[in-house]
Amino acid sequence: MFDYTASGESLKSLLRLAPFLRQYRNQILAGFAAFFMARLFEVSSYYLVAMGVDVINLLYNHETERMTYSVGEITLAIIGCVLLRFVFVVFARRSIRRVGVALSFDLRQKLYASVQVQGSDFFSRIGVGDIMTRAIQDIMLIQKLVAFGMIFVVIMIYAPLFSVSAMLIKSPVLTLLIVPVLPVIFIYAYRMTEAMANSSREVQKRLSGLSAHTQENLSGIRTVQAQAQEVNEIKRFWKTNDEYAQAFYEQARINSLMTAWMPLFASISQITIIMYGGYLALNGEITVGDLVFFFACLNMLLQPIRMAGMFVTLVQRAAVATDRLFEIYDAEPEIVDNPSMQTPATIRGEFEFRDLSYTYPRADKAVLQNINLHVKAGESIAIVGRIGSGKSTLLKQFTRLLEVGEGKLFLDGYDVREYPLAQLRNQVAQILQDPFLFGEPLRNNISYDDLDRHLEVIWDSAEAAALRDTIEGFPAQMETIVGERGVTLSGGQKQRTALARGLIRNAPVLILDDCFSSVDTETEEHILNRLKRLRKDKTTILVSHRVSTLRHSDRIVVLEEGWIVEIGTHRELLRKQGTYAELEKVQTEGGSSTPGFDSADLIPAGV
């Protein structure tokens, strides 16, 4: 769990929320005003009860001539006050809490828009899980601060304001005798909140320890049982289990201590009222009703002080949350879309890499080294290499998924950065290695870039990706929802769906990153033959580790540790007797264990 202890510095970051809140200032002000009225009526109702007590006392002593109001009038007034308070409280709380919700709506919108322009470095730095936590937990913390924190501030201000001033009118001396205990309670409450937060953190830590232990154990249950470790593991679990129980007990103890001390402190003030207030009442300086009123005001006064510690924690945590949120808002997009407006509207598909090297941010070693490669328009190029040789990095240069590294990349004679990003990515269709599908119908997954395509077109591309039969096998056909909440596709089916998504765009350039690894060779052959016909005059670049796939291309590029080591047609490279020839031999003849090209190296990552 993230540590939300804030330093003084980060409290300043709360100010950054001000621009977000500005548009809601009317609601906030209305809420504050309503709270003021609500407090006023609350104090009035206590005052009226006190009056009622005095009237009853007069009735009892048969001094009716001294009565200013009848009991009935007072009762009606009390009920009137209660009703008015009800209305104002509802209005006030509703206004403020709605601001909290509206604010988190805005924060989420901004977050969503911010992450959309980010590149891979951002996601490797912050990570999907972390962004999710910020979107869920941090925004919730800020919402809480606005909704409950503001209400708290109001209570903090109004409660003492009303109760102390009301008491001062009745008896200044008694009021001054009561007030000194308040700071003591405040300090105690604050310190206890800290202790409570610590113990609750400890409980959380133990609980996640317990979950982790359980998860770890159950995930490895086969090994546990295969090694006959059940008894040992049960014993080991006891320790974790008991530690959690102890932490839980400790937390309960601290909370209970707080619950016990608070009324004890309050009773100091109560005893003051009993003794000094009683003395005043005996002397006739105050009435019995006043005494009752003092008790009621004391309650009102103590209420916010008990909550003070909670408020401080709320502020601290929200400050850290704000910091974390703004880290996302502040991130500059890695890929700058700054078109020169000189480039042609249609891409032909000629690429030229000139002395291009690429190093990932915060890495020491370049992944691409001095790449020089000229891809002619309409040519098909295949790239092969071991894991980590830079294939995927190279492909990501084409669509600027990674910013162009050191050196130059030209597209149809213009620097690739001169093209509008939208045009580049629209006319260069790239299919990634990981066939990511969205939890949507298949038709949307295939026609992902344009939801208005004609269904026929979508079927055609499914056909081209050898997916027609599979989809026809689903009852809902193209409307079949895939993913967790729908049909689970096999690895090969996913790859072919991603392939269809790329083919449907019929773009001048098509880039395939190892898109056939889970597709069997026959189907692959079938798809490639079709592709050859469809994309006769268009540029196609693909990565594969199968010779059967590679040989279809006009030229083959062999990458090794970021360097291009071989380049040429299938035949040329075979004659060269180099890395490619060795690969071909292993795959077609059934191998060798020649040192230097261990078959183990051929197994791709992530399988």
Place this chain on the structure above:
Amino acid sequence: MSEQTHDHSLFEAELSGSVLNLHLLGRIMRWLHPYRLSLLVSAFLILIASCSAVMMEVVISRVLVDYIIVGETSSLMPDLGMIELTQWVESQLAIPPIFAAGLIFLVLSILFAITGHAHRLTLVGAIVNSLRDLRQDLFAHMETRPSSFYDKVPVGRTMTRVTNDIEALYEMLRGMGSLIGEFVPFFVALTIMLSTSVELTLILLLLVPVVALASHLFRDATREVFRLVRNSVAALNQNLQENLSGMQVVQLSQRERHNLNVYTDINKENRRQEYRSINLSTVYGAFNDSLAAIGLGIIIWYGAGEVVQEEMSLGGVILFTRFMNMLFTPVVLLGEQLNVLFRAMASGERIFQALDWDEQIHEPENPIELPGRLAGKVEFRNVNFGYSKQIPILKNVSVKIEPGQKLAIVGATGSGKSTMIRLLGRFYDFERGMIFLDDIDLNDLRSADVRSRIGVVLQDFHIFSGTVLDNIALGDPSISEERAITAAKTVNAHGFISDLPLGYETPLVERGSNLSQGQRQLLAFARVLAADPEILVLDEATASIDTETEMLIQDGLHKLMVGRTSILIAHRLQTIQEADKILVLHHGEVKEFGNHEELLSQKGLYFRLHELQFQDLDIE
């Protein structure tokens, strides 16, 4: 096959959980029983605490107002002996009555604080300990469920029972504890009120059903709104998560604007539902706050009449005003606790369903004892097996492995490779006459005995939290430290272990992944070698490992296989080539059998797998 079959979908199902299930509470009692003394003490303490709280109010209203200020002592109204006590303290200490009252009030508040604290401690102690015991029993039970159970039920499901469901019981028992903490004072106060004025008490009690009704209506109204809020939050998170994970596809497809619009709609829906829930909860909250104040009005109005008729004293009226909170708080709390209670009921049902789950591996009644050392002959004889009866996984598989031989099994995902080794490890029940170990039917052996003779190295090697040494010896007292180290040295694990900060004493954690994939593999080899089983079963890792470590692994594997019958689910060409025999499985059938050269020349399935480099892919 075991006679009783379990419907595992039951384990997934939403259980009823909507009715007050007294049977369930009865079952929880079994775990509370050992702590009954604590609970008894706790109950006694809350009674004392409640009485002191009530007496403090009596001191204010009856002693201070009636006795001291108004000078009214003759009233028939109860004072729990507080007036007499004040008089006694006055005379004993020779202080004015006002000081005596203050002193008594102080003593009572201290008593209240101490007994209240002690009550909560004893109660929580009993709850914490009994649920810890329940969790332990549940864990122990789940730990010994067979593989057939874990095949069908995702780990997450079982985990939820051990963690979240028990947590829900904590919530429930604690909630019930705090209800008791509110209701005992409620009844004590009620007794005093009734003996002060039956009519006024009854009038005020009329408000209780109003509170109860309001809380019921509120819960009804909110249930639907809260569900919609939860759904909209889930939709928000799901959309965001999906878009983050597929961001590159989104960007490549220029879908940013469209997706933002979709998200905005979901976000708006969430805001709308949140607004609705705010409307409800603010009204309900303010309503509860106001009830006590309405009560005050009633007391003043009715009390005046009573006082005039000398039925009640002024202090009596004040006493009623002071008790208002004690009257309504528990009722409001009860409404809130009901939700927790219902949730916990569902959790309780899930916990006891898990505890009652009696699925287990069938053990022989008269097991055959294995000799000290097995030769290591393994035979699969016409094995037909499916995890469920409808879907056969292995079809008529027969293979004989002579002692010391190496068999490599190859095949695509789902061909039945893993099933073969799972059956050999006796992780499932199967019929007699199918699998033999040194010509003894596996069904005549205890599963633990079988497993102690078979060293299994799975792909996902499991690290137990503990030191490196613990992970090699696995709590087996017969494995000395020297033997463990020798084993590590033999399989080339010693090198990287020595490089660890504390060597063999370095603590390992499963999730901390302080070991690389290759190192984990070497450690697994050391574990098997130290245990020295007669048969080795290896599910070779497919993950990419750097060449240097790969060579260490191959070498370690060679040494590990010496003098052992070895069955390998192989992915590395080298491993396969070196096997004595290769078995090619396809859809559960033996398709090809022979050595590397023989099979390659057949140009059949093996040839194709070879072309695909024996990756674990799903070939269609």
